[in-house]
Amino acid sequence: MKGRDRVNKKILSIIILAVVLVGGLYYFTMVKGGETTEELVPENNVSEETNSETNGEDITEDFVPDISIGEEAPNFTLKNLDGEEVSLTDYRGKIVLINFWATWCKYCDIEMPDLQKLDKENEDLVVLAVDVMEKKSLVEEYIAEGGYDFQVVLDEDGDIAKLYLVSAFPTSYFVDKDGILLGGVPGMMTYAQMSQIVEGIRDGE
């Protein structure tokens, strides 16, 4: 009888643990998470302060904006290989795949042709490849050799990579048509993986 009571107590503990965890996750993601989003997003849904201060050249050690899933992706402005300034906000209305990479990275090299294919085959998507802390001449040579023609920008100081919590190459982020950051994928992706994610984003809109 005592053994049975002990088992029943354990079963009760399992149920209580499940209920507590589910309740906690609900509060953390839907109640508290919802409140935070409302506080942070201005009425016009465009954070002008964030946009100006997260410019690639403007980031200082004193101000490091947060990167959060489900909120506006921090904007940045970097120079491309033609020396023109390119901002993330230039691509509003399109799904953006931000890919952080470097020429020395073996897996970035494997991923590049798939990024090219994805960029070519999807009119509503743009690949924004952010080269991190490398010389322009080196990147130019690499891109010319590969025959890639998607947008490549240079994060010369690594500030944008730092802002986007890049700790390994390649790392990719997906931003929806409204500029909302949907998530990040550390490591290399195959074309199948990329296109499945893009399909999912498209269906969810």
Next chain:
Amino acid sequence: MKPFFFTFKSINITWFMAIGIIVTSISYIISGILAKEYKEDKNKIEDIFMILLIVGFIGARLSYVLMNLQSYKDNISSILKISHYNLSLLGGVVFGLLTLMLLSKRYKIEFKKLFRIFVVPFYFSMAVGIWVLMFDHLLLASTHLKEDPKKVLYISLLFLIGMGMEFALSKKSNNKYISFIILVVVMFLYYIV
């Protein structure tokens, strides 16, 4: 919500990995507790748990590939590149059940008993683990819940209720298929919610 659970130097721990490890660990403990309740050897049950975990993942991946063959036909080797964005829950469950049938013969434990032991950790994992969709919106976008994230709560409650019903009805009911019926109903509701 940060994009990753933990980032340090070249180490990236995704939300899926973090929640997956927590949920799997608790489920492992639960299956040990239930082994005692059903008077089975705890070591055997824990061994079966590990086998089910591995086979479940392989099954989830294979099923996903079979359902999306057109994406892999030009690049067969990418089938081996498993990501949590490209798995099928139903495939994992079906492969898990088939493996359980085989293991019940190998370990000489009644299938019904094994099913009842492992269905509870499954409900628990789903009730808690489904919340990873709220941390990783890319993962949410790859599910049928993408149109209304609030459905994550309903799904979580659905699996909680499934677990409650399993505890309440499985031993009291005379119907030997009751646990299986509950699982089928829960899975059916999961896909139509």
